[in-house]
Amino acid sequence: MFLIDKLEPMQIELLQWLKDIGENKAANFFSECRMDIVYVDTLFEIGGSERETLLVDCEIGVPGEYFFKLQSDYFSQVNVIETQLSEVATAIGFHVRNIKWIPKIEIDNNKKMTISIVARQAIFDEITLNKISWSGKLEEPNFLNRIFDLSKLPSHDSRYNNAYDDIHKHRILNYDWEDDWVFTDRRFNLLHCDEEIFLSFLALTINPVSRNDGTNQLLEIYNRNLVHSGIEFYEKSKIAGKPIYGHREVNSTPTVENPAVKKLRKLALVIGCSKYEYAGILANPLNDASAMKQKLEELGFDVMHLENPNLKQMKTEIDDFGTELEKYDVGLFYFAGHGVQVKGLNYLIPVDANLKNERTVEYDCVQVDRVLSHLEAAKTSVNLLILDACRNNPFERSWGRDLSKRGLAVMEAPKGSLIAYSTSPGKTASDGEGTNGLYTGILVSEITTMNVTITQLFQRVRKSVMEKSKDEQIPWESTSLTADFYFNQK
Numbered sequence: 001m002f003l004i005d006k007l008e009p010m011q012i013e014l015l016q017w018l019k020d021i022g023e024n025k026a027a028n029f030f031s032e033c034r035m036d037i038v039y040v041d042t043l044f045e046i047g048g049s050e051r052e053t054l055l056v057d058c059e060i061g062v063p064g065e066y067f068f069k070l071q072s073d074y075f076s077q078v079n080v081i082e083t084q085l086s087e088v089a090t091a092i093g094f095h096v097r098n099i100k101w102i103p104k105i106e107i108d109n110n111k112k113m114t115i116s117i118v119a120r121q122a123i124f125d126e127i128t129l130n131k132i133s134w135s136g137k138l139e140e141p142n143f144l145n146r147i148f149d150l151s152k153l154p155s156h157d158s159r160y161n162n163a164y165d166d167i168h169k170h171r172i173l174n175y176d177w178e179d180d181w182v183f184t185d186r187r188f189n190l191l192h193c194d195e196e197i198f199l200s201f202l203a204l205t206i207n208p209v210s211r212n213d214g215t216n217q218l219l220e221i222y223n224r225n226l227v228h229s230g231i232e233f234y235e236k237s238k239i240a241g242k243p244i245y246g247h248r249e250v251n252s253t254p255t256v257e258n259p260a261v262k263k264l265r266k267l268a269l270v271i272g273c274s275k276y277e278y279a280g281i282l283a284n285p286l287n288d289a290s291a292m293k294q295k296l297e298e299l300g301f302d303v304m305h306l307e308n309p310n311l312k313q314m315k316t317e318i319d320d321f322g323t324e325l326e327k328y329d330v331g332l333f334y335f336a337g338h339g340v341q342v343k344g345l346n347y348l349i350p351v352d353a354n355l356k357n358e359r360t361v362e363y364d365c366v367q368v369d370r371v372l373s374h375l376e377a378a379k380t381s382v383n384l385l386i387l388d389a390c391r392n393n394p395f396e397r398s399w400g401r402d403l404s405k406r407g408l409a410v411m412e413a414p415k416g417s418l419i420a421y422s423t424s425p426g427k428t429a430s431d432g433e434g435t436n437g438l439y440t441g442i443l444v445s446e447i448t449t450m451n452v453t454i455t456q457l458f459q460r461v462r463k464s465v466m467e468k469s470k471d472e473q474i475p476w477e478s479t480s481l482t483a484d485f486y487f488n489q490k
Contacts, residue, residue: 011035014088018080026080034061034104040097042356053095054363058085061104068152070101103154103187115198115229117324118267118302120191123202124183125305126221134182136210141167143210144188147200153187163187184313191320199231199247206233208242219245264381266301266330268293269321271348273337275308278354279395285336288388288440292334295444299487301332310352314366322374330485332384333371336440339389340365341409348389355395368411376414382485383417384454388440411478418479420458422465425476439465439475453484 014035018027038057060081062070070078082099089096127134135143141164144150148163155166170177183190190198202222206215223232227250236246272289274282286307293305304324306317318333325331338349342358347365355361368387375383387408410425422439434441442464446457462475 010037010085010089010092010094013092014081014085017084017088021084023080023084026077026084029066029074029077030081032063032066035059036061037094042360043095052359053093055095055097056089057098057100058096059100059102061102063104067101067103067154115195115226115231116302116327117191117320118304119225119229120198121304122225123221124180124190126225127218128180128183130217130221131179132214132218133179134205136205136214137212138210139168140171140182143204144182146204147197148188203233203245203247206245208239208244215243215245263300264329265327266296266299266332267304267321267325267328268296268301268332268334269304269306269317270296270334271306271309271314271317271337273308273335273349273351276338276349276351276353279338279349282337284435284437284440285388287435288336288437289334291436291444292336292386292440295447296332299448301330302328308351311350311364311366314348314350315370318366318371318374322378325374325378325380328378329380330382330384331375331378331380332386333375334386334388336388336437338395339368339387339408340395344409345369346387346408346411348387349395353395372411372414372417375417381416382481383414384485385413385417385419386443387420388422388437413478413480415480416482418454418458418477418481421476422473423476424474438468438473442468447487450488450490451486452488453486454481455479455484457487 015027015030018024018030036059038059040055040057043053043055066074078101085099086096141150144167145164150164150167151162153163155162157166157169160166160169171181182188188201190201202218204210206218206222211218219233226232230249231247232250233245233247235243237244270289270293272285272287274285276282289305289307293303296303304317304321306313309317321331321333335348337351340347340349340355340361342361345362346368347361348368349355349365353364355364368385371385375385389408408421408425411419413419422437436444439461442461446452446460446464449457449460452460458475458477465473465475
């Protein structure tokens with residue numbers, strides 16, 4: 001299933017319709033909610049007509065102050081909204097299959113977080129990669145119940161009415177959720193939650209009640225990733241001879257820098273899509289993304305990294321990147337996988353997209369403009385967008401598209417930005433014959449070259465790619481940079 005942006009016309013139309021028919025209480029209540037539309041299928045009218053209807057599910061996010069009163073104080077408003085939603089949907093070509101009311105997670109973008117999203121994600125990634133059980137010897141619902149009241153949090157499974165029973169079913173009885181499920185579960189919101197809750201979660205993972213061994217490994221992971229936030233875990237007491245850890249603020253030792261050279265704060269989001277559910281497997285995007293991540297980290301970037309995301313995960317990570325980028329001077333977005341243009345707009349294709357025709361692209365994919373808008377809003381001095389996303393994909397072939405419409409379309413780089421394509425507009429790129437795609441393989445080999453401007457860098461990349469492809473693939477850039485930028489300068 002595929003998420004459609006909340007600002008699609010249906011929410012706007014429904015809100016206006018509720019006001020027009022005099023349902024002001026329902027309108028006021030609905031204006032506080034967020035509605036996400038989840039694409040399910042496209043229905044075609046029997047009898048050869050070209051008329052089509054989009055089958056969708058609707059998820060309505062409700063602020064916490066209202067959520068637990070849905071069946072009491074707001075029961076009548078809920079009924080009105082559900083009835084009128086179906087009517088409005090039909091009028092604009094949708095058919096609503098299910099309506100689900102869920103908690104609306106509020107993120108205060110004005111609240112400064114000491115512990116960044118990058119640091120939090122790095123901690124969770126290390127726990128996952130090292131196959132460490134975050135709950136230790138405690139069963140997961142019992143662990144979480146020490147921090148959250150699971151009896152008051154909703155269930156994702158309609159058979160249960162609270163989070164405790166939901167988690168117990170899927171992690172203890174069935175064991176059919178991934179081990180890292182908790183890090184992205186919206187009920188706990190660990191990437192964005194209050195820092196005291198986040199630190200309480202970490203502290204419980206190294207408490208004797210949940211862990212007898214492996215504590216030193218977790219301590220090393222936590223303190224290494226929290227050092228830039230000025231926080232460390234330390235042994236504050238003992239119980240029955242076993243250490244109890246707390247957290248405290250620490251003063252980091254200032255580094256001595258050459259005042260003539262400004263050290264730029266740099267953040268990158270690197271995404272690789274390889275295992276497409278409906279388009280087969282691409283050999284190299286994950287290798288390409290991993291290689292880019294490694295090189296960028298060597299060059300001083302903080303890197304957010306995402307592999308094989310579905311639509312919702314890709315959108316969420318891009319939005320998190322945009323929020324985090326406001327603290328940085330340089331932003332870089334890299335994508336390896338399938339991309340497509342429709343009506344002059346470029347889209348990145350997540351692994352769960354099922355593009356039956358061009359009309360479904362805007363619902364099932366992520367428009368590149370979503371990334372550009374975040375780069376512009378962050379007001380960073382330099383923004384770089386690198387798209388190795390012009391691979392020849394089976395969706396376009398199945399549509400019987402003209403060859404001139406394949407690949408990506410030309411985009412104008414906003415001020416202070418550079419957009420780099422693995423091949424020229426309207427063309428497709430090679431996925432490569434080795435462990436990396438042709439374009440990214442050359443880029444990562446050149447990117448660490450000392451004292452080369454970014455313009456010179458991409459000229460070198462273009463020359464090498466053209467030579468190796470015998471001029472069949474010609475990388476291309478659009479730039480509005482107003483000053484030189486160096487990946488590696490001394």
